[in-house]
Amino acid sequence: MKLTVNGTVHDVDASPDTPLLWVLRDHLGLTGTKYGCGEALCGACTVHVDGRAVRSCVLPVERLQGRAVTTIEGLSPDGSHPLQQAWARHAVPQCGYCQAGQIMTAAALLEEVPHPSEAQVDRSMATNICRCGTYLRIRAAILDAAGES
Amino acid sequence: MNAPQLSRRGFLIGSVGTGALFALGAGPAHAAGKPFVPNVWVRLEPDGTLHLTCNRSEMGQGVRSSIPALLAEEMGADRARVRVVQAPGDPVYGDQNTDGSRSIRNQYEMLRRMAAVARTMLEHAGARQLRVPVGEVASVAHEVVHASSGRAVPFGQLAAAAAAAKVPHPDKVKLRSDIPPGGWDLPLVEVDEWTSGRAQFGADVQRPGMLTAVIVRPPVLGAALLEVDDGAARAVPGVHDVVTMPVPAPPYAFQPLGGVAVVARDTWTAKKASEKLRLRWSESPHDDATWAADLAQMREQVAQPGTPRRQRGDAENALKRAANVVEATYVVPHLAHAALEPPAAVAEVTATGCEVWINTQTPQRTRSLVASRLGLEEDAVRVNVTYLGAAFGRKSKPDYAVEAAHLSQAVGRPVRVQWLREDAMRQGYFHAASVQALSAGFDDEGALTAWRQRIASPTIGSTFDAARHELRDSELGQGLSDLPLAVPHVSFETHAVQERMRIGWMRSVYNINHAFAVQGFLDELAHHRGVPLPDFIKTVYGPPRVVSADELGVPLWNYGAPEGEHPIDIARYHRVIDAVRERSAFDAPPVEGRAKGFAVHRSFLTYVACVVEVSRAPGGGPKLERAWVVADPGRIVHRERVRAQLEGAVLFGASVALYGHLDYQGGRVRAGNFREYRLVRMHEAPRSIDVEVITDGHAPGGIGEPGVPPVAPAIANAWFALTRERVRELPFHPPHA
Ligand code: FES
Numbered sequence: 001m002k003l004t005v006n007g008t009v010h011d012v013d014a015s016p017d018t019p020l021l022w023v024l025r026d027h028l029g030l031t032g033t034k035y036g037c038g039e040a041l042c043g044a045c046t047v048h049v050d051g052r053a054v055r056s057c058v059l060p061v062e063r064l065q066g067r068a069v070t071t072i073e074g075l076s077p078d079g080s081h082p083l084q085q086a087w088a089r090h091a092v093p094q095c096g097y098c099q100a101g102q103i104m105t106a107a108a109l110l111e112e113v114p115h116p117s118e119a120q121v122d123r124s125m126a127t128n129i130c131r132c133g134t135y136l137r138i139r140a141a142i143l144d145a146a147g148e149s
Numbered sequence: 150m151n152a153p154q155l156s157r158r159g160f161l162i163g164s165v166g167t168g169a170l171f172a173l174g175a176g177p178a179h180a181a182g183k184p185f186v187p188n189v190w191v192r193l194e195p196d197g198t199l200h201l202t203c204n205r206s207e208m209g210q211g212v213r214s215s216i217p218a219l220l221a222e223e224m225g226a227d228r229a230r231v232r233v234v235q236a237p238g239d240p241v242y243g244d245q246n247t248d249g250s251r252s253i254r255n256q257y258e259m260l261r262r263m264a265a266v267a268r269t270m271l272e273h274a275g276a277r278q279l280r281v282p283v284g285e286v287a288s289v290a291h292e293v294v295h296a297s298s299g300r301a302v303p304f305g306q307l308a309a310a311a312a313a314a315k316v317p318h319p320d321k322v323k324l325r326s327d328i329p330p331g332g333w334d335l336p337l338v339e340v341d342e343w344t345s346g347r348a349q350f351g352a353d354v355q356r357p358g359m360l361t362a363v364i365v366r367p368p369v370l371g372a373a374l375l376e377v378d379d380g381a382a383r384a385v386p387g388v389h390d391v392v393t394m395p396v397p398a399p400p401y402a403f404q405p406l407g408g409v410a411v412v413a414r415d416t417w418t419a420k421k422a423s424e425k426l427r428l429r430w431s432e433s434p435h436d437d438a439t440w441a442a443d444l445a446q447m448r449e450q451v452a453q454p455g456t457p458r459r460q461r462g463d464a465e466n467a468l469k470r471a472a473n474v475v476e477a478t479y480v481v482p483h484l485a486h487a488a489l490e491p492p493a494a495v496a497e498v499t500a501t502g503c504e505v506w507i508n509t510q511t512p513q514r515t516r517s518l519v520a521s522r523l524g525l526e527e528d529a530v531r532v533n534v535t536y537l538g539a540a541f542g543r544k545s546k547p548d549y550a551v552e553a554a555h556l557s558q559a560v561g562r563p564v565r566v567q568w569l570r571e572d573a574m575r576q577g578y579f580h581a582a583s584v585q586a587l588s589a590g591f592d593d594e595g596a597l598t599a600w601r602q603r604i605a606s607p608t609i610g611s612t613f614d615a616a617r618h619e620l621r622d623s624e625l626g627q628g629l630s631d632l633p634l635a636v637p638h639v640s641f642e643t644h645a646v647q648e649r650m651r652i653g654w655m656r657s658v659y660n661i662n663h664a665f666a667v668q669g670f671l672d673e674l675a676h677h678r679g680v681p682l683p684d685f686i687k688t689v690y691g692p693p694r695v696v697s698a699d700e701l702g703v704p705l706w707n708y709g710a711p712e713g714e715h716p717i718d719i720a721r722y723h724r725v726i727d728a729v730r731e732r733s734a735f736d737a738p739p740v741e742g743r744a745k746g747f748a749v750h751r752s753f754l755t756y757v758a759c760v761v762e763v764s765r766a767p768g769g770g771p772k773l774e775r776a777w778v779v780a781d782p783g784r785i786v787h788r789e790r791v792r793a794q795l796e797g798a799v800l801f802g803a804s805v806a807l808y809g810h811l812d813y814q815g816g817r818v819r820a821g822n823f824r825e826y827r828l829v830r831m832h833e834a835p836r837s838i839d840v841e842v843i844t845d846g847h848a849p850g851g852i853g854e855p856g857v858p859p860v861a862p863a864i865a866n867a868w869f870a871l872t873r874e875r876v877r878e879l880p881f882h883p884p885h886a
């Protein structure tokens with residue numbers, strides 16, 4: 001199977017029903033995308049497929065022929081995405097485990113709605129759990145990156 | 150994050166005033182170009198790069214920021230030149246156990262002394278080079294500076310000379326006088342590691358030839374494996390092997406639970422194949438256990454007298470004679486850590502030893518358990534500590550490292566053990582439920598004369614001693630035996646409870662249960678008396694004073710800290726109570742449709758008062774509007790991370806209050822994933838969390854845990870203020886209601 005991730009085409013030798021998450025992690029060594037639940041409940045595995053935020057843990061890789069996958073490793077070449085910078089300004093992460101997924105969800109939101117309201121941020125980010133409880137800083141960082149604060 | 154190879158030769162073990170173990174670098178290293186390594190904490194390269202060791206695990210509390218910051222500030226180093234080195238599991242780094250909120254509080258003095266040793270040696274070398282008396286130089290921004298002449302030598306240029314000098318004893322060096330008790334506002338180190346996806350967590354480690362294992366463990370504690378049919382599992386393409394692992398007998402301690410492991414080329418294959426295993430399990434004594442029945446029994450127990458644990462006067466008699474008696478029973482169910490990263494470990498067994506990569510809170514324990522499972526000397530096992538995707542106490546039990554080592558040995562390849570979310574939810578070490586019956590007696594003047602509290606709760610002790618079923622002193626010491634009560638008749642009593650699962654410590658531990666009951670009950674009593682809760686608490690706890698073990702009537706466990714250094718200080722309670730009351734405008738008329746609740750609790754030697762404002766959530770139950778937290782932890786290091794911990798604690802406490810409930814039926818935990826074990830999400834978080842940290846000269850207390858206990862009772866008290874509905878049983882939203 002061919003799979004395009006962060007602009008590179010990979011030949012993947014995995015069972016076709018394998019969720020994208022495990023192909024990224026176990027086959028391609030792209031471990032920035034995390035496993036938290038495997039059932040689209042926590043958002044830790046969020047990546048972009050054709051620019052939209054998806055939960056890679058429930059997405060069989062066979063359905064991704066001809067589509068473009070972006071992971072946290074491909075979000076920006078040097079970690080300079082406005083959200084990554086805002087995350088640093090607000091010292092968002094605690095354990096950091098959820099943060100790649102949070103940033104990918106937020107990045108897709110800002111693509112679609114460059115200046116979201118607080119309520120829109122809350123709605124979009126409800127897919128992502130942060131067990132450490134960094135929600136207020138995530139919210140502030142997103143609004144900051146969007147130039148809303 | 151691997152440590153530079155430090156030679157074990159030339160390190161001695163000594164002790165400083167704190168009683169902590171440390172390693173002392175001895176033996177001169179003459180040649181120029183050699184680094185200066187006065188002890189295992191500090192390694193200065195000739196180019197000025199400063200490696201500082203972090204001996205505790207980074208699990209979201211910011212310890213990789215705070216420990217190096219404390220070392221760097223004491224050294225007068227430039228933080229931009231610092232590289233943090235994560236210590237592997239080795240006693241040479243002192244106690245590496247990262248739990249009990251003590252990475253700073255137990256190491257503050259020791260770490261400063263280690264850095265002061267390095268600074269003193271650099272200053273001596275610098276003064277010699279500048280030909281001035283050592284008393285005239287100081288370390289500032291990575292240089293030894295002679296202020297009166299304006300001359301300075303960079304640290305790096307002094308590495309060789311310092312390395313050639315004799316290392317002074319840490320007790321003999323002078324500490325800087327200008328370390329502020331309130332710490333510093335410092336950046337979060339390595340934030341880009343997390344935001345770029347580069348940070349390596351337990352499951353992120355890749356080894357050549359590595360296989361991944363998913364394990365099916367006993368569905369009910371105590372069930373033995375009778376029969377394995379692995380034909381269908383083995384037939385799945387990509388499956389390398391199926392390995393049966395022994396099921397242990399109690400006490401379970403840190404032993405793996407055993408079961409059947411599918412070892413495969415990737416996680417998905419292992420998971421799919423594991424679902425095809427046909428396993429027959431024996432009966433277990435817990436086969437009929439249900440939470441509903443156990444809860445009913447615990448409620449019956451606390452209606453009866455229990456084992457006396459803390460007695461003053463005659464509470465029984467005083468309650469009989471009281472003009473008014475108020476009684477209530479409080480319930481906290483079992484809870485799961487639910488760290489977002491499930492347990493995962495990689496082990497690589499070779500001909501000579503074993504190397505482990507693991508998200509552990511306890512690398513030394515990991516090392517000894519792996520060594521004993523494999524029959525190796527501890528020296529033959531290396532344990533590398535990755536980042537932890539939070540832990541909350543679960544990852545101080547390294548059963549999963551032993552699983553990985555066992556499997557690597559069995560299949561002769563590096564093996565990663567990946568716990569699935571369902572495994573973590575059903576087969577961990579869980580927070581103990583608690584049922585507490587409280588009775589208070591008032592005399593006809595309205596003075597509180599009697600306090601009786603009966604507790605039924607499984608003990609963590611049962612995990613380590615199969616005969617133990619009643620709370621230990623250290624568990625009662627988390628908010629009950631250390632509860633200040635200026636009340637003449639006091640009785641605390643406990644009952645034995647049959648545990649149904651491995652009971653372990655979870656962030657804040659028994660303080661969660663005890664603060665919920667005590668602070669909720671105090672609110673009931675305050676309403677009964679028509680007095681604001683903060684004032685009522687001050688009356689019940691009594692006037693500002695130090696509460697001695699004598700006054701309590703029981704020895705003070707005090708989290709292992711000396712009573713002299715960390716007394717129960719009522720004045721510190723008053724300061725956090727008054728401050729949070731003022732910051733939250735607690736006494737002002739509420740915003741329409743909202744109400745505030747208050748709670749205060751001392752745990753891990755830190756005082757925390759909390760106010761939460763709630764409204765009615767559209768779907769029922771409380772919606773959190775705003776929160777205020779005031780903490781007095783004594784001296785701190787990293788102000789910003791302290792605030793972050795207290796913010797996070799509000800969310801952790803909110804999940805306890807609203808959703809936390811690990812239910813079981815037929816001996817099996819019902820929740821499998823976040824659908825049933827819900828956690829608070831962004832839209833449920835309060836709009837703001839105001840955090841104030843009081844820091845004065847007091848010895849450092851804990852920070853990771855003490856913010857949690859007052860949150861759930863503050864929410865329940867706010868809900869009562871809003872609705873007059875008293876919630877005495879958590880959570881607000883039971884999963885299977
Ligand atoms: S791992 Fe995919 S949503 Fe949780």
Ligand code: FES
Pocket residue numbers: 093094095096097098099129130131132133134209489538539
């Ligand atoms: S920072 Fe730990 S889960 Fe979000």
